[in-house]
Amino acid sequence: xxxxxxxxxxxxxxxxxxxxxxxxxxxxxxxxxxxxxxxxxxxxxxxxxxxxxxxxxxxxxxxxxxxxxxxxxxxxxxxxxxxxxxxxxxxxxxxxxxxxxxxxxxxxxxxxxxxxxxxxxxxxxxxxxxxxxxxxxxxxxxxxxxxxxxxxxxxxxxxxxxxxxxxxxxxxxxxxxxxxxxxxxxxxxxxxxxxxxxxxxxxxxxxxxxxxxxxxxxxxxxxxxxxxxxxxxxxxxxxxxxxxxxxxxxxxxxxxxxxxxxxxxxxxxxxxxxxxxxxxxxxxxxxxxxxxxxxxxxxxxxxxxxxxxxxxxxxxxxxxxxxxxxxxxxxxxxxxxxxxxxxxxxxxxxxxxxxxxxxxxxxxxxxxxxxxxxxxxxxxxxxxxxxxxxxxxxxxxxxxxxxxxxxxxxxxxxxxxxxxxxxxxxxxxxxxxxxxxxxxxxxxxxxxxxxxxxxxxxxxxxxxxxxxxxxxxxxxxxxxxxxxxxxxxxxxxxxxxxxxxxxxxxxxxxxxxxxxxxxxxxxxxxxxxxxxxxxxxxxxxxxxxxxxxxxxxxxxxxxxxxxxxxxxxxxxxxxxxxxxxxxxxxxxxxxxxxxxxxxxxxxxxxxxxxxxxxxxxxxxxxxxxxxxxxxxxxxxxxxxxxxxxxxxxxxxxxxxxxxxxxxxxxxxxxxxxxxxxxxxxxxxxxxxxxxxxxxxxxxxxxxxxxxxxxxxxxxxxxxxxxxxxxxxxxxxxxxxxxxxxxxxxxxx
Numbered sequence: 001x002x003x004x005x006x007x008x009x010x011x012x013x014x015x016x017x018x019x020x021x022x023x024x025x026x027x028x029x030x031x032x033x034x035x036x037x038x039x040x041x042x043x044x045x046x047x048x049x050x051x052x053x054x055x056x057x058x059x060x061x062x063x064x065x066x067x068x069x070x071x072x073x074x075x076x077x078x079x080x081x082x083x084x085x086x087x088x089x090x091x092x093x094x095x096x097x098x099x100x101x102x103x104x105x106x107x108x109x110x111x112x113x114x115x116x117x118x119x120x121x122x123x124x125x126x127x128x129x130x131x132x133x134x135x136x137x138x139x140x141x142x143x144x145x146x147x148x149x150x151x152x153x154x155x156x157x158x159x160x161x162x163x164x165x166x167x168x169x170x171x172x173x174x175x176x177x178x179x180x181x182x183x184x185x186x187x188x189x190x191x192x193x194x195x196x197x198x199x200x201x202x203x204x205x206x207x208x209x210x211x212x213x214x215x216x217x218x219x220x221x222x223x224x225x226x227x228x229x230x231x232x233x234x235x236x237x238x239x240x241x242x243x244x245x246x247x248x249x250x251x252x253x254x255x256x257x258x259x260x261x262x263x264x265x266x267x268x269x270x271x272x273x274x275x276x277x278x279x280x281x282x283x284x285x286x287x288x289x290x291x292x293x294x295x296x297x298x299x300x301x302x303x304x305x306x307x308x309x310x311x312x313x314x315x316x317x318x319x320x321x322x323x324x325x326x327x328x329x330x331x332x333x334x335x336x337x338x339x340x341x342x343x344x345x346x347x348x349x350x351x352x353x354x355x356x357x358x359x360x361x362x363x364x365x366x367x368x369x370x371x372x373x374x375x376x377x378x379x380x381x382x383x384x385x386x387x388x389x390x391x392x393x394x395x396x397x398x399x400x401x402x403x404x405x406x407x408x409x410x411x412x413x414x415x416x417x418x419x420x421x422x423x424x425x426x427x428x429x430x431x432x433x434x435x436x437x438x439x440x441x442x443x444x445x446x447x448x449x450x451x452x453x454x455x456x457x458x459x460x461x462x463x464x465x466x467x468x469x470x471x472x473x474x475x476x477x478x479x480x481x482x483x484x485x486x487x488x489x490x491x492x493x494x495x496x497x498x499x500x501x502x503x504x505x506x507x508x509x510x511x512x513x514x515x516x517x518x519x520x521x522x523x524x525x526x527x528x529x530x531x532x533x534x535x536x537x538x539x540x541x542x543x544x545x546x547x548x549x550x551x552x553x554x555x556x557x558x559x560x561x562x563x564x565x566x567x568x569x570x571x572x573x574x575x576x577x578x579x580x581x582x583x584x585x586x587x588x589x590x591x592x593x594x595x596x597x598x599x600x601x602x603x604x605x606x607x608x609x610x611x612x613x614x615x616x617x618x619x620x621x622x623x624x625x626x627x628x629x630x631x632x633x634x635x636x637x638x639x640x641x642x643x644x645x646x647x648x649x650x651x652x653x654x655x656x657x658x659x660x661x662x663x664x665x666x667x668x669x670x671x672x673x674x675x676x677x678x679x680x681x682x683x684x685x686x687x688x689x690x691x692x693x694x695x696x697x698x699x700x701x702x703x704x705x706x707x708x709x710x711x712x713x714x715x716x717x718x719x720x721x722x723x724x725x726x727x728x729x730x731x732x733x734x735x736x737x738x739x740x741x742x743x744x745x746x747x748x
Contacts, residue, residue, distance in 0.1 A: 094596025112602025113164035123162030153501030187740020454509030560611030572606030
């Protein structure tokens with residue numbers, strides 16, 4: 001188990017929780033006031049979906065106000081929709097997909113802008129603080145008030161890695177009345193989940209606290225046939241605490257801390273045999289076509305991932321004059337993961353990978369904002385410093401086999417220590433220059449410095465592989481955006497926007513690369529969007545739509561170097577274009593419907609990969625090929641009905657459905673996972689305090705692989721059937737159908 005944080009930091013958080021708990025308990029007789037944040041985080045009654053207040057543009061406004069495509073999930077949707085992580089968010093968000101390529105590597109995709117290289121193209125934020133690692137994106141989401149998914153580049157206001165969009169998670173704030181929210185879940189696979197969150201005043205009228213814990217665990221749904229034990233067991237605990245201090249009516253300080261401790265088993269991964277029985281075009285065997293599903297035959301040396309993460313943030317806000325606000329966000333985060341993977345995915349003791357990641361992150365943001373009758377503006381400064389150590393051991397278990405392998409397949413230990421420092425100045429202006437017309441301008445200038453100290457050796461011999469010099473680069477960018485919106489009628493808003501996205505370049509820190517292959521350049525895009533937002537029948541029907549086009553230049557992709565190394569390089573040009581439609585309806589009392597559809601054509605315009613021809617006899621020109629993990633069609637739908645049962649009890653029924661069309665597992669488009677449909681169902685009873693819910697996940701028993709990728713496999717070289725080739729398709733099985741019950745209790 002990871003224990004880098006040690007007892008001191010656990011004790012700090014525990015002390016905060018214990019202090020807050022004691023003070024809350026002593027304050028049960030405090031006078032009730034209007035809650036700072038209601039326990040269920042809903043919009044005001046009668047306001048409709050359009051009045052949900054979001055902070056997608058770093059200021060409070062409604063969804064209708066924003067000239068961009070934004071999906072917001074409120075606390076009721078999060079609770080009833082069974083949202084536990086970002087994968088669940090994707091099920092309810094048109095145009096967002098989420099796949100996991102390994103225990104340490106998550107991949108969210110918005111509008112087809114997929115990348116499995118470096119940092120994500122989608123920025124992930126918790127309470128406005130950037131989370132800079134793919135390794136923590138699948139963290140549990142607990143005690144959440146709202147989740148916002150903003151589509152299109154948010155680089156101007158959010159930073160370089162909001163290249164394709166941003167996911168903003170807002171946790172619940174302390175309330176100034178005593179409130180409690182707890183739940184207990186039991187389900188198949190010995191699933192056990194429990195949570196308890198307590199909130200209330202410490203000092204009446206000025207100091208409030210919130211504390212809580214959430215725990216979840218289950219056995220695996222698949223069996224490791226090598227050991228006879230569960231393969232994919234899961235266990236995670238999440239602690240949180242917050243203090244809200246209001247020394248004056250115009251000054252607030254909000255301190256939040258959380259700690260996550262996760263210990264998961266293996267992912268249900270499997271290699272499939274290449275289905276071309278002869279050498280493909282005289283070079284290598286290969287797999288062509290649809291990737292099959294698999295629900296048994298998993299036999300691996302046990303592994304899994306252990307992860308600890310901690311996030312502290314302090315937000316201060318000061319309304320120093322009418323319409324003016326100064327704010328500061330200071331954050332410190334730490335992440336440590338250790339992933340152990342039997343990466344030949346077979347019972348034979350061939351190859352094993354251990355990847356340890358340690359990350360420390362500090363950031364400081366200062367903003368001044370003004371809101372007036374005709375103008376809103378914002379100006380800010382940002383600074384962050386990150387240090388990450390990535391220790392990756394690829395071990396051929398049998399030394400006798402090691403000596404028979406070519407150099408590119410032998411054991412290696414690669415340790416990269418990278419430091420990154422970012423400084424930025426940003427701002428935005430919204431000018432309502434005529435009745436019904438608004439122009440929004442935003443821009444960000446940032447400078448990023450990266451330094452890398454690499455180390456590479458053979459773990460058997462201890463021979464250090466050279467050359468492997470220290471590397472450094474500095475990038476400077478300006479990313480503007482402009483949006484024009486028009487209130488064509490009281491219920492119709494039209495908008496058009498143009499924005500630039502940028503993601504900085506990086507290093508290929510390997511011994512077997514040439515000098516000009518050690519760096520890859522930044523990638524950039526220009527994004528164009530036309531949108532409409534409408535409301536009908538007194539806000540009982542909302543219909544929103546958007547057309548988009550993205551011109552992507554110098555896309556960062558995987559490539560094969562001149563000395564045989566797998567490295568990062570820049571492709572030519574890519575275009576992603578399509579449209580989105582989102583419908584929210586309340587056709588009759590107590591019935592809520594949500595429908596979303598996204599069409600996305602995301603393909604290379606200019607991309608030549610010479611190694612494909614040299615090594616495999618494939619066509620190296622990939623012009624016109626669809627990007628990996630970019631579905632052409634995506635559909636989401638949900639329906640919820642709530643009716644009176646007896647007394648103060650209601651009954652409810654909710655169903656959610658998400659469909660995505662096939663996804664290619666490589667840029668060659670030679671194999672793909674089929675289209676798949678996932679449906680969830682929930683039904684139950686509730687009154688003002690209690691909820692009893694029965695739920696089913698994956699109701700339709702969808703068994704298509706969740707994701708696939710082409711990867712080197714040592715077993716293909718040393719085990720029969722001979723000649724299967726160095727590369728084979730690796731796929732992962734989904735969570736099967738499972739059911740359970742949840743009991744919730746709350747008061748406020």
